Amino acid sequence: MFPQKTREIPYNYTSADDARIIRFLLGKNAWYTLEKIRFQRKTASLVRLIMRFMGDMFILHRNPYVFQNLVENVSLRQNFLHGLNTDFKCIEQNASATEEIQTITACCKEYLKTLAAELANETRKRHKIKKELGAISGEENVSFDPFALISHVTDATDWRLFLPIAVVWPDKESQVPCLLTAIQNMGLHAIPRGAGTGLTGGAVPVRKNCIMINTEKLNRLIGIEEKTGHNGVRIPLLSLEAGVITGDAMKFAEKENYVFATDPTSAWACTIGGNISENAGGKTAVLWGTAIDNIFSFRIAISDGRLLEIQRVSHPLRKILPEDIVQFDIIDTASGKSLKTISLTGTEIRTKGLGKDITNKALNGLPGIQKEGTDGVITSAKFILHKAYEFKATCCIEFFGQDMDEAGRVILAISRTFINKGEEALMALEHFDEEYVRAIQYKVKAPKSESPKAVLLIDIVGHSAMQLEKGKKQLSELLEPYTNTFAFFTESKTESERFWQDRKKLGAIAKRTNAFKLNEDIVLPLSALPEFSNFIDRCNIEEERENQQSFAWQMSSYLEEAEPLSDPEWMEAKIPAAKKILRESIEKLALCGKIHLQQETHTRKLLKNMMVLFRGYSKVCDEINTIYQETRSHLIVIATHMHAGDGNVHVNIPVFSNDREMMIRAMETADAVMEKALELNGVVSGEHGIGFTKLKYIDPEQIDRLNQYRKEMDPEGIMNPGKLSDMEVPNLVFAPSFNLLDLEARILHHGSLRDLALKISNCIRCGRCKADCCVFYPQQNLFFHPRNKNIAIASLIEASLYDAQKFRSTRFEFLKHLEEIADHCTICHKCCPPCPVDIDTGEVSIMERDLLETRKIKHTALITDLTLRYLESRSHTFNASFRKIIIQLGGSVQRNLAKTISRFPMKKRGHSPIPGLLSSPIPPVCSKTFWDVFPVCGNSQALFLMPAEKSERTVFYFPGCGSERLFSNIGKASVYILLKSNTSVILPPPFLCCGFPAKANGKKKMESRITLRNIIFLTQIRETFGHISLDACVVSCGTCREALLEQKADEILHAKIMDVSAFSIQNGIPVQAGRQLIYHQPCHDSLEGKAEDLFLTYGHTKMQTTTECCAEAGTMSLSRPDITAAM
Structure with a gap:
């Protein structure tokens, strides 16, 4: 843990210690001066005032919500500045203020003067930027909103230094050059940004006054075209803009039987422009190379x-070889003239003997490629496509044993055996080690009791079944001599996806350290892989030894000053025995081997002996256990996974960002890894880039050549200033951290924020949540996918902590910004399955809404409030009146108004936005209600319906408010098909709601009332019909199913909860096949994603699917029609 003396600055919820903060804010000299006096007793109180000022300035620098609050609130700003100036006067008038104190105070006052001017001028500055950039891209595409700024402050690394001053989203390629000109004319800087999935800080602002040019709205997939190559060969090309998500490009190509080969692991989120600027690779790089191998042309x-x-x-339509001469023409699109031709040898692109290499950043002056956004903004591209292999098998290989020697030899043998000759080939060769096996809870396939040392996933492909079988046979024969290696083959697409699913969960390695890790990639010659694997193994063993010894030493230090609750003299007598046990344990740990270290043999024995020795001293035993847990949680672990076919090894070291000692040790470990890579004739990056995290490992000559190129391309230094040039940046960047002190944890608990902070703390910013998120739709300026929201929520929590500590406020006013974040969620839960750390943002959003409702900050639209009361009410009179007046009459008025408004072109409707509720007509409800066709039933009566023929089974049907009160044809049809399948039906009393709409809207008390009522009714129904065995509890609504499962309806009724259609089909109801169908799979799918297979089984081959979300059980269109209209 941090020594206390390194963290005296308050309001510092980051990895930065005092030295880093003061050097950053005031410079090195200020820190050296402060170091002289900070521990002098006579100046201690004055230093505390200075440290508090530093805390204020640092949070204003890094938190856009706090900064915005001072920009908007003039009186608050004046009081804030006045308070700081008063502190400075106290310091200056204090008799004990030394010359050094006066020097530091003068620096602080100068900084404050600059800040005051900045706050006063910020509104004018923003107005000017919006006017200049808005004239090009549209003002709606320029934002200074704290949410936009904080979501662009970092990438997947979580490192940060400066906030951007604005974000602009061009939606046409032609706008980008004009934006750069305007930014240059204003004396500002530009940073290109795609999805923010970079792993070296390439898109992180490291200078002030930077505007982020986000390309996510440049997301048009233009299509596939064919060009004639130099030898008459037809070349299939995919044309697309820079903001297209890589996974979308891959799917588009796959539909046309092609392979889009630039497929980095983050393909679910990363964009094409980022792939080019990083020269990204991926699992198919072993066959077809990285971005530079597959690019046909691009614009910048x-x-x-x-x-x-x-x-x-x-x-040449293949991977670049060492002997190739590669040429690129540079053309000015305005004039059509060729400006120059860049010529590169294969070994200038990649060091000979390596599968990847992006360390030659300059590439003889080739723009864009692997420049990490330092020379321009990539806007569009054309990539060559490869013909898809018709046959594919996936092989999962598990390696067992005590070390990686056999695994390394197998990988080398496979790579040398399978050389691409256009027949059977390896399209992917991906490895992950035992640390990942543990982190992702990998399910072992081999008949072994222990976990594998490593796992290798391989895609073998061929253009014929014979080629594929030949490839599988070759691989099987190759593996025969290796007794600790087990292989499992599948040609099933579903099974193959299951194999590869494990590879997509690797981000979970950082879960134990609150989602922070050092994440580096290196490239090695394939022959060096066994030696490198053994090196990593040795490093991990020595880290285990050091960590377990550290536990013993820390326990020894604790026992020197331990204070028991009672009988201290008896405990004192035990200390010599304890010291002897500790001394023996430390000696054993110094000498013991790998197995004893991995099994913690001596450490667990030490812990057990101490528990026995100090039995009865509960406080001492608890402290010893705490020391053990703390020490073990700070173990340095090196985890590796690799694109094994090209030697690209990814090295991950999870670390607590606010633990200075752990961070230093982790960085030293990373340094050792990089040195080993260079020693083995490898390079320090294959696809992640350099950014600022790897700058110190790059040959200075490479950086000099890049900087010379940048001066030619960008003489004013507009693009990404400081990146790939400033060696000081790695010593200044910081990451947020919520391993909080006691007071801060209590403040969070008081504000009901602790659980929210814990829920999002594991987010690794990978962007896997983005692909299916309903509120990520760039064309309508919706960027509220969970990754962005989690970063913003952490910033709001930090602002709330600051507000409470600085101003001693318990109102948590910053939470007013949380409502916009909470509102932008449909509670669809689509983000949860792909999340490697299992964050369910739907549940997080409900938690946010509950919190806002509890603190009386949440706004609920009147129509939503009335609707929720209608759904809760069981009054026949109120239900009939509400249905007639609001739903039928009000709905009719709304449809007529929406129809009238739709006739007018948008440009003739004026600047006032149309009320969201009138943007489109709502569907009419059924003319008759569910209970219009059934016998009269009282509020405490259930209904038992029997089929015309002999009853073969009995179910309980819960129609819910949607199928009962709004769209009752669904409920009536459900009962009809059940009776037709000779099933008796038990119906609950009228007007029951499952409670999900109330839950989705943060109405926790209402949901609790509904839930309790349902449980009571379900229990009484079970008791009343106890003589009947229920075959199922059926539903016709996915949210009803989810709510009933939470209410344990299946346990109460002793019946499985099923979809009514699935149950009826399963029990013999005839299905008419062959008709055209439109099928909407709901987010809360009561058929569990099996509907399409079910339809196909019964011959429905003509089926059109839709992916829309009804949002908050349909209530979002009432609460926030502006969001649903944009979705």
Whole structure:
């Protein structure tokens, strides 16, 4: 843990210690001066005032919500500045203020003067930026909103330094050069940004006054075209804009029987522009290479306002070889003239003997590729496509044993055996080690009791079944001599996806350290893999030894000053025995081998002996256990996974960002890994880039060549200033951290924020939640996917902590910003399955709404409030009146108004936005209610319906408010098909709601009332019909199913909860096949995603699917029609 003396600055919820903060804010000299006096007793109180000022300035620098609050609230700003100036006067007038104190105070006052001017001018500055950039991209595409700024402050690393001053989203390629010209004319800087999934800080602002140019709205997949190559060969090309998500490009190509080969692991979120600027690879790079191998042409806007096109000359449609000469033409798109031709040898692109290499950043002046956004903004591209292999098998190989030696030899043998000759080939060769096996809870396939040392996933492909069988046979024969290696093959697409699903969960490695890790990639010659694997193994063993010894030493230190609750003299007598046990344990740990360290043999024995020795001293035993847990949680672990076919190894070291000692040790470990890579003739990056995390490992000559190129391309230094050039940046960046002190944890608990903070703390910012998120839709400026929201929520929690500690406020006013974040969620839960750390943002959003409702901050639209009361009410009179007046009459008025408004073109409707409720007509409800066709039933009566023929089974049907009161044809049809399948039906009393609409809207008390009522009714129904065995509890609504499962309806009724259609089909109801169907799979799918298979089974081959979300059980269109209209 941090020594206390390194963290005296308050309001510092980050990894930065005092030295880093003061050096950053005031410079090195200020820190050296403060170091001289900070522990002098006579100046201690004055230093505390200075430290408090530093805390204020640092949070204002990093938190856009706190900064915005001072920009908007003039009186608060004046009081804030006045308070700080008063502190400075106290310091200056204090007799004990030394010359050093006066020097530091003068620096602080100068900083404050600059800040005051900045706060006063911020509104004017923003107005100017919006006017200049808005004239090009549209003002709606320029934002200074704290949510936009904080979601662009970092990438997947979580490192940060400066907030951007604005974010602009161009929606046309032609806008980008004009934006760069405007930014240059204003004396500001630009940073290109795609999805923010980078792993080296390439898109992180490291200078002030940077505007992020986000390309996510440039997301048009233009299509596939064919060009004639230099030898008459037809070249299939995919044309697309820079903001297209890589996974979408891959799916688009796959539909046309092609492979889009640039497929980094983050394909679910990363964008095409980022792939080019990083020269990204992926699992198919073993066969087809990285972005530079597959690019046909791309366009890049540069700082002088020109749009250049870079074209590959005579593309050979394969991976670049060491002996190749690779040429690119640079063309000015405005004039069509060729400006120059860049020529590169294969070994200038990649060091000979390596599968990947992006350390030659300059590439002889080739723009864009692997420049990490330092020379321009990539706007569009054309990639070559490869013909898809018709046959594929996936092989999962598990390696057992005590070390990685056999695994390394197998990987080398496979790589040398399978050389691409256009027949059977390896399209992917991906490895992960035992640390990942543990982190992702990998299910072992081999008949072994222990966990594998490593796992290797392989895709074998061929253009014929014979080629595929030949490949499988070759691989099986190759593995025969290796007794600790087990292989499992599948040609099933579903089974293959299950194999590969484990590979997508690797982000879970950082879960134990609150989602922070050092994440580096290196490239090695394949022959060096066994030696490197053994090196990592040795490192992990020595880290185990050091950590377990550290526990013993820390326990020894504790026992020197331990204070029991009672009988201290008796405990004192036990100390010599304890010291002897500790001494023996430390000696054994120094000498013991790998197995004893991994099994914690001596450490667990030490802990057990101490518990026995100090039995009865509960406080001492608890402290010893705490020391053990704390020490073990701070174990340094190196986890590796690799694109094994090209030697690209990814090295991950999870670390607590606010633990200075752990961070230093982790960085030293990373340094050792990089040195080992260079010693083995490898390089320090294959696809992650350099950013600022790897800058110190790059040959200075490479950086000099890059900087010379940048001066030619961007003489004013507009693009990504400081990136790939400032060696000091790695010593200044910081990451947020919520391993909080006691007071801060109590403040969070008081504000009901602790659980929320814990829920999001494991987010690794990978963006896997983005693909299916209903509120991520760039064209309508919706960027509220969980990754962005989690970063913003952490910032709001930090602002609330600051507000409570600085101003001693318990009102948590910053939570007013949480409502916009909470509102932008449909509670669809689609983000949860792909999340490697199992964050369910639907549940998080409900928690946010509950919190806002509890603190009386949440706003509920009147129509939503009335609707929820209607759904809760069981009054026949109220239900009939509400249905007639609001739903039928009100709905009719709404449809007529919406129809009238839709006739007018948008430009003739004026600047006032149309009320969201009138943006589209709501569907009419059924003319008759559910209970219009059934016998009169009292509020405490259930109904038992029997089929015309002999009853073969009995079910309980819960129609819910949707199928009963709104769209009752669904409920009536459900009962009809049940009776037709000779099933008796028990119906609950009228007007029951499952409670999900109340839950989705944060109405916790209402949901509790409904839930309790349902449980009572379900229990009484079970008791009343106790003589009947229920075959199922059926539902016709997915949210009803979810709510009933939470209410344990299946346990109460002793019946499985099933979809009514699935149950009826399963029990013999005839299905008419062959008709055209439109099927909407709801987010809360009562058929568990099996509907399409069910339809296909019964011959429904003509089926159109839709993916829309009804949102909050249909209530979002009432509460926030502006969001649903944008979705």
